[in-house]
Amino acid sequence: MTLLRDEDLTAAFDHASRSYDALTAANPGYRAHLRRSVRRLGLPGDGAGLRLLDLGCGTGASTAALRAALPAARITAVDASAGMLRRAAAKPWAGAVTFVRAPAERLAEAGVTGPFDAVFAAYLLRNVSDPDAVLAGVRDLLAPGGRLGVHEYALSGRRADRAVWTAVCRGLVQPVASVLGDGRLYRHLWRSVLEFDTADRFAARVRAAGFTHVRALPLPGWQTGIAHTFVARRPEAAR
Numbered sequence: 001m002t003l004l005r006d007e008d009l010t011a012a013f014d015h016a017s018r019s020y021d022a023l024t025a026a027n028p029g030y031r032a033h034l035r036r037s038v039r040r041l042g043l044p045g046d047g048a049g050l051r052l053l054d055l056g057c058g059t060g061a062s063t064a065a066l067r068a069a070l071p072a073a074r075i076t077a078v079d080a081s082a083g084m085l086r087r088a089a090a091k092p093w094a095g096a097v098t099f100v101r102a103p104a105e106r107l108a109e110a111g112v113t114g115p116f117d118a119v120f121a122a123y124l125l126r127n128v129s130d131p132d133a134v135l136a137g138v139r140d141l142l143a144p145g146g147r148l149g150v151h152e153y154a155l156s157g158r159r160a161d162r163a164v165w166t167a168v169c170r171g172l173v174q175p176v177a178s179v180l181g182d183g184r185l186y187r188h189l190w191r192s193v194l195e196f197d198t199a200d201r202f203a204a205r206v207r208a209a210g211f212t213h214v215r216a217l218p219l220p221g222w223q224t225g226i227a228h229t230f231v232a233r234r235p236e237a238a239r
């Protein structure tokens with residue numbers, strides 16, 4: 001199958017938005033792992049005075065992880081899918097959270113401008129046509145020294161981890177998704193992970209985009225070797 005991109009992917013997420021929260025709730029650790037990745041950003045205190053960008057916020061699971069760890073931060077949450085975003089915006093949010101519909105490739109046109117103290121992107125970069133361009137755009141939106149957190153299915157490169165990924169998708173995820181009418185999106189999920197960077201390769205991609213302090217950190221549970229947190233920083237401004 002060919003991967004879904006741009007408008008086709010957005011339409012698939014619009015449709016899948018109806019069952020997205022139920023499906024992710026059935027995934028052990030989904031929300032706890034997002035919170036773990038946010039903590040790995042290492043941002044200080046309760047986030048008072050910080051501006052955060054949640055890129056590809058979906059129905060708000062990653063936004064909720066940011067809000068839980070950093071309750072006083074101001075959050076801008078962006079997604080290309082109107083369906084996903086509508087569900088996110090309909091949830092009760094404490095504090096300052098602004099939702100914006102925009103593709104990650106065209107943030108300025110939607111009025112999303114930096115500087116941000118941190119950008120968090122959960123399960124987004126594997127889905128974009130040009131991850132290097134999106135990473136470069138994110139780097140430019142960050143304040144000097146600002147943090148990047150990417151939470152992503154990026155395989156270890158071990159055959160066993162590829163096999164577990166395929167078994168979980170074929171045996172559990174795809175049968176349920178097909179019944180819900182979202183078979184194409186979840187076949188894309190399976191295939192996009194197999195075709196995406198390994199964790200080492202993605203860390204190198206982040207470095208090549210001009211970030212420093214790049215680390216790839218494993219996540220626990222069945223996702224070990226399958227999903228990682230990547231943390232990095234925009235360099236401090238040259239003096």
Ligand SMILES: C[S@@+](CC[C@H](N)C(=O)[O-])C[C@H]1O[C@@H](n2cnc3c(N)ncnc32)[C@H](O)[C@@H]1O
Pocket residue numbers: 009010013034055056057058059060061062078079080081084102103104105121122123124127128
């Ligand atoms: C797998 S969901 C993850 C949602 C959320 N971050 C979470 O952790 O649950 C990926 C989201 O990225 C959005 N997305 C995919 N490509 C995008 C793009 N180019 N620009 C903005 N959003 C995009 C989709 O609409 C979808 O809501």
